[in-house]
Amino acid sequence: MLTRRAEPPLDPSILEEAADWLMRLSEHDLTDTERAEWECWKVSSPERSRAWSRAQLLQSKFGGLPPALAMSTLDRPSNPERRAALGKLALLLAAVPTGWGTWKLAQSQQWSADYHTAVGQRRELTLADGSRITLNTDSAIDVLFNTRQRLINLRAGEILVQTAPDSSAQPRPFLVSTREGRMQALGTRFTVRELEPRTQLAVLEGAVQVELADGRQTAPIIVNAGQRTDFSAQAFGQLNPTDSNVGAWTRGMLMADKMRLADFVSELARYRRGFVRCDPAIADLRISGAFPISDTQRSLNMLVQTYPVLVTGHLSGYWVTLSAA
Template identity: 35%
Template sequence: MDTASITPRLNKHPDQLVVRQAINWLLRLRNNAGNTKLQQQCEVWRAAHHEHEQAWQRVQSLQQELSANLQAVPGAQVALQTLENSSQRLGRRQALKLLSGAMLMGTAAWLGKDLVGWQQWTADFATATGERRSFQLPDGTRLELNTDSAADLDFSPQRRLISLARGEIMVTCGADSQVANPRPLMVQSRHGQFEGIDARFVVRLEGNCTRLSVTAGHVAIHTPTTAGGLPAMVQAGQSYLISHSQAQQAPALDMDVGAWAEGLIVTRNMRLGDFLQEVARYRHGYLGCSSEIADLRLSGVFRLQDTDKLLAILPQTLPVRLRYRTRWWVNLERAV
């Protein structure tokens, strides 16, 4: 066995689920001050694995930095104390999300540095810009998150629910074999609720609507319902756009909806302007093009691992040139 594979990597970031556990311990200890048994349990958890201690130190550091920054904001300490008092009457999940809102009172510089990271910690599953992750859920369902995405999990004896808070996910699910009464696998966005039936499907938040694309099996759209009051059944190969009031079939896309799970963008006669908007989701800063070349078309398979290398390919196939003002400001223009 390779020694590197079993040696702890103390300098890597702890897993986000471990960080959530650390935050939960912090909340429990703050809401049960003087509980020596709880303190001992926390110490046992910290000592159980090096990632536990690393996550604990990271959360403690972030909490201390937040408190220090709030000292400079008039009235912020009173507001934070009110939030903490309210959190004692809530469950840990609600308390966690409530206390995370206290960061909105921090300084602009601090928020710019750490708000995204805190949002990732408060979700059950999350990715940063340019990151993609895959998870195996307790029932065997496979959940994959695209760039800059967040989702929460609510599994109970009565239901299996995945809530998409931000970005895009791919779900591969089958029948529920863990309980006597099978539970439907539901995915919820702010626009509707969808049931996967032995299916693989992609759910993506797009401004004022949610896009549902089914690649295998079928998915029932429970809300909003169709005109007849029945769920809309989406078959493999179909896409729907769902708003708060309606669900309507979408025209065929000019790219493979699930290729991102393999680290790819696969296009079919796609507008350059639309292609750049898609690539921009995987990098920081500005990426765009002049209006005179936005309607150029391209087809191909592009790797997302390094978007700078991806962009460098475009002048080889299209009459365009790249103009870098900085590493984070890139514009495409017509080649002279």
């Protein structure tokens, strides 16, 4: 059976051109001159034709522009809001055909959750029982406390949990659930990160009992302080020592200790709107240092000053590429 070869990625500048035409078409009727210019642009190169095909697919999925981008204030080219929306739209075009599903999932996970954070935001909560939850970037949780349990459902992202003793007449278990399983705190402090189809758990104090979502044939395990693991709905990963920097994000830092540049970029991108790409030629470059996640541009500048890395921005900073200097 023949397999279809994956298409090469489109140039960010061409995606921005397609996004601009899509936005102009949604904002007002084109003049005859503008329409002729648009028709000429579409067929001027194979890459532009491919970019416009993605724009049409996106239009058909949304029935127009995504609602969050279809704003009447966007009709002035120099408007900063328009430039920001243009960058977001170009990123959606880069992700088509998966972009629509990702957009819908992110919106439903974030805005229907009890508590959530935006990209780059962190949030601390004190729950009714005195337990504390810190949400990392782009995270969402539901909180369900009743007479039988204290349950945190992690829909997306990452949390740090510091449990408090239950003062109820009948002490209730403190539970954290993900798609892959359920964790019961045994007087503890720990982090949980949802990376569907796996969950990452790191225990800083106390212990956590873990039960798999589909673990009828697998007994629960206990992860003790100083240990970490990951698990799917069917199987546990290995127990390993906890990384001493696992909670550095709560202090606004990303700690790297001889970390692969590709892995560093993947982590930093969590705190930055847009797309950050690392050239495979420098993916294995090892870097170390403390980098601020509240100012990702400063972190990128620190890389340039310390390592042989060149940072190139497109789409008003929404698309960043790291390459060899």
